[in-house]
Amino acid sequence: MKEQQIMITKELDLTLIDPPEYAVRSNINDAELMELADDIKRVGLIHPVTVKPKGDRYEIVAGHRRYLAHQLLSAKTIRAQIITDTATDSDTVMLLENYSRSEVDPLDEALFFQRLLESQSLSQSQLSLKIGRSASYIGQRLQLIRLPEKLLEALAAGRLTAAQALALAKCPNPDYLQYYQTQAEEQGANARTIQAWLAGCPLPAAGDVNASDNPTVLLTSPAPPAVPSWVCGICGERKPAQECLMVPVCLPCHQQIKA
DSSP states (O other): OOOOOOEEEEEEEGGGEEOOSSOSOSOOOHHHHHHHHHHHHHHOOSSOEEEEEETTEEEEEEOHHHHHHHHHTTOSEEEEEEEOOTTSOHHHHHHHHHHHHSOOOHHHHHHHHHHHHHHTTOOHHHHHHHHTOOHHHHHHHHHHHTSOHHHHHHHHTTSSOHHHHHHHTTOSOHHHHHHHHHHHHHHTOOHHHHHHHHHTOOOOOTTOTTTTTOHHHHHTSOOOOOOOEEEOTTTOOEEEGGGOOOOOOOHHHHHHHHO
């Protein structure tokens, strides 16, 4: 029996192609796109884009940046692989192709995972098998979607990494979250360092609801205005957090200072 061909490659009129309805990457760097367009102009398109038929048109499955680069170059056509087998999972093709090109933004990845789980009625374990990522990796990415708004904004802007944001989300006291977040952004603290900070974070005052049971949920609700403060390890006076430094000190030195 002749093996069914699931893709054919041909030149397509660029005006017949639409961008992906759900792109893996929400942000495309203009400078990098211009650099890609220059490369294509100089050496040509090395890897064709992948498209799927959609009525009498085509939709980009993989190669969105290459498609946009061709538009920048005012190209008339583009070499494309056309998915001819309707059973082919175009969403998975899109995700794996993006993995092979360059690092995917963690928040974009989380949102795309969520869409795959919902649209294909998959469990995290099933998605893990499809894309070659562990179930724990997928679970950690999905946690990003539920981050408090300020952490989400910092993550999207690149001021925090996914690991930093997830560590900060476990802050047991909402009044101190902004302080820790600022410290993490300015010092570039890794997740382990943030966890050490949080170990010394004062708990909310008695009467705060479920502070220790579900800190992530607590962080999403408005907190009363408060000025975090610390007791100085040298003079013993309580000072506002903005007047204190958080610096690594080894245990022997700390004991010597206290003595």
